[in-house]
Amino acid sequence: MIRFFDIIFSVIGLVLGFPLLLSIYTLGLFDTGAPLFRQVRVGRYRQPFTLVKFRTMKVDTASVASHLASTNSITRLGRFLRRTKLDELPQLWNVLKGEMSLVGPRPNLFNQEELMAERELRGVYHARPGITGLAQVNDIDMSTPRLLAETDARMLREMNVRLYFKLLIQTVLGRGQGDRVVR
Template sequence: MLLRIMDFIFSLIGLLAVLPILFLLTLIGLLDTGSPLFRQERVGKNKEPFILVKFRTMNKDTVSVASHLANASSITKFGHFLRRTKLDELPQLWNVLKGEMSLVGPRPGLYNQEKLVAERDKKGVFKVRPGITGLAQINEIDMSTPELLAATDAKMIETLNIKNYFQYIIETVAGKGFGDRVS
């Protein structure tokens, strides 16, 4: 319950603090792709679906697959910048504010990532809200290795405390980790 309260407070403060940046990135994204926000159904807590919101980093006509299965040529120049700086993740603060996500938790996957869903299901990962960052992200473990990712997510859930919560956030903001690979 304490983590949910912190998620709510920090996401609200975060959204208010970065509102001018969100506005600027939205305008640039509008010029870049014509559609600055990307919405995609993801697997949430208890395997319930929710719509994840991010800044669009790929061309609008890119097939909706996991990032590691997407073609690198689909990423726009502005998209490369957003990914490198992790600014593409900022709109997910809205998902956190709504209670669909946490700041810290397993990255939400797609339903068609059947191996990942099965591994996470076996390890009880779906008992928590998915997050913007976590142990796997700061250790550069992505969805291309479903068994390792699910095991790392389970370890994070078992050991998550206030200290780790802040550590994962600080390390992410400081630039540790990279996000999903693109082929």
Template sequence: MNHPAIRILDFFLALFGLIASLPVLLVLMVIGFFDTGSPIFRQQRVGRFQQPFTLLKFRTMRVDTEQVATHLADRNAITRFGHFLRRSKLDELPQLWNVLKGEMSLVGPRPCLYSQIVLIEERVKRGVFNVRPGITGLAQINSVDMSEPERLAEMDAAMIQQWHWQDYFRFIIATLLGKGKGDRVRH
């Protein structure tokens, strides 16, 4: 997963994705502005080698929502437009910018918050932070989210240790076809 060719592929696919989706990004920004007044959500996340970076997403919750892991967030904080963005996974599009900058990969372990101590400890034990975090990966297409930190860290480690080139494309295609549910908001 740390192969230089992956970084090159990430760069060009993210660049193409941003250019190709520009009209959609602009429309979502305008709708998001009317929905919450602040369409882009920024949050500090744990990156490669545990270095911090600012993750970008389309905002799906009210602006005043407490910044916690998604599975701990209040379900009522999600806006109607936010539900659409989450179901369609369009809330993830701005992360292509994170990929372009080299903070993330298209495929890798989902970046966690610094407050997710158990997940961080489990990932440290398994060497998960040696790779760039990703938009999608093995856990995401199998609907394993951050509410199960040990299981998630195990899947992340398995993905890294058993890495094959075809996995990169398989995970991306599976995600684009709607496989996996992403991080779920609990009741």
């Protein structure tokens, strides 16, 4: 049932959001010259997939988890996109392809070994990663691997259609601050 909602909402989001996606893409061309950011992440069953987002950091920024990056690397447009969560919109394509869900554990990088071990221990990789989840709406990010893995596992145990919609609505209404970035 949740996969059905993922498909419906990602199609609607991509179709109705196309003018917004195109506008952000165009602004991104002026901001960094490379508006889309692609990065290999850990997916369901620990399989790699390429996550697509709008770029929020300078092109030459090291490929590390957000909490390890410096705020100096975030562009002005990027700051706005992160605050409004619009940088996540291209991930609707990942959802439509079945690599992600709208709601699930945020996909991590392969070099985040502590987080991978904690998630593996709790069976988190049996689910599709998501654009948002329980951890995100409660300001828990990848800088606290054990707490994040515990929160992800709890969300997956309790997941049902009601929780799915609750987390989506909380995200749309602006709950959660996104990943921390070093000041």
